[in-house]
Amino acid sequence: MAMPLLYSGTKNASSWAMRAWLALREAGIAFDEEVVDIRRPQRFANLDRIAAFSPPAMVPVLVVNEAVIFDSIAIMEYANDVAAGILLPDDLNARACARSLISWQHSGLSQICARISFESAFYPLKRSLTVTERAEAGRLFDCLEPILQGSGGPFLFGTLSLADLMLVPTVVRLTRHDLDFANWPRSLAWATALLGRASVAEWMQEADKLPHIWFDEYLVPGDPIKMAPAVLPAI
Ligand SMILES: N[C@@H](CCC(=O)N[C@@H](CS)C(=O)NCC(=O)O)C(=O)O
Incomplete structure (x- = not known):
């Protein structure tokens, strides 16, 4: 399996990317990270590049082999699934x-x-x-x-x-x-x-x-x- 790649965001701007990044880390998943600069004005061209493979044209996006997982919650749930559910309570x-x-x-x-x-x-x-x-x-x-x-x-x-x-x-x-x-x-x-x-x-x-x-x-x-x-x- 190829190393998962997280398209993350500028770290003092992207709270949604932070959530996804934290969940992957806490699930113990090794991943590569590409920080997408979401500051203006370069934000628009950079997000256009994301649009080429991820319909919302936003970060975070996690690419795992052919799977393009967009939206912070979907990435967090994926991390929890990979970690056999340790990031949600059993009850x-x-x-x-x-x-x-x-x-x-x-x-x-x-x-x-x-x-x-x-x-x-x-x-x-x-x-x-x-x-x-x-x-x-x-x-x-x-x-x-x-x-x-x-x-x-x-x-x-x-x-x-x-x-x-x-x-x-x-x-x-x-x-x-x-x-x-x-x-x-x-x-x-x-x-x-x-x-x-x-x-x-x-x-x-x-x-x-x-x-x-x-x-x-x-x-x-x-x-x-x-x-x-x-x-x-x-x-
Ligand atoms: N619902 C999305 C929101 C993601 C989001 O708003 N990301 C911002 C950066 S933190 C973004 O890429 N915005 C691009 C835009 O608004 O065009 C998620 O939870 O992942």
């Missing part, structure tokens, strides 16, 4: 719950990620989260606290699963802004465990070295910019 209800969280994230996570672009997690100066963003983050962590209480952690369903990996970029976005985790101690411990995972740390170290990609829409008119704390409170 039927827990597996359904994991898939609910995965789907919630994939369908936009109540718009949390729309304004807090992944790129912004890497800015040296950051704006404060808005009231709406804080409320939506609260909705997520109110949901995760009882799940973590039930499993006992350190991950959502005890051992690491696709649900944890799917939520990593959201954890990155929120922990690198000024979210106060006081009401969600289990989520804070979970976020800390996720960010400490070797695979996550490796991606983040590479992403942190890249030049920043600025989006004008990131700023909220009238809101002060302040230095980002970018350090999780101790647990």
Whole structure:
């Protein structure tokens, strides 16, 4: 079998590629990686090249022999299948719950990620989260606290699963802004465990070295910019 090839994305921009990459790593699958530069303006020509073999013309795409597996969830599920299912909980209800969280994230996570672009997690100066963003983050962590209480952690369903990996970029976005985790101690411990995972740390170290990609829409008119704390409170 040829080595699987992951068409990934610029590491401080492509949260979807990060999810697929993490799942392959955590499944123990060896793969080659081609980083597709998705910064403008070269993004358009580069994605045209992807369109030649992958209908959505997006990254991530995993090519395994003749199979072209596009979309982050399909790649993550493939990784889990290759790893004999270790990245989803055995229990039927827990597996359904994991898939609910995965789907919630994939369908936009109540718009949390729309304004807090992944790129912004890497800015040296950051704006404060808005009231709406804080409320939506609260909705997520109110949901995760009882799940973590039930499993006992350190991950959502005890051992690491696709649900944890799917939520990593959201954890990155929120922990690198000024979210106060006081009401969600289990989520804070979970976020800390996720960010400490070797695979996550490796991606983040590479992403942190890249030049920043600025989006004008990131700023909220009238809101002060302040230095980002970018350090999780101790647990
Ligand atoms: N639903 C897709 C979304 C992938 C996606 O939006 N990828 C971005 C880069 S992170 C992209 O390639 N965008 C190209 C475009 O919007 O034309 C997935 O989960 O893989």
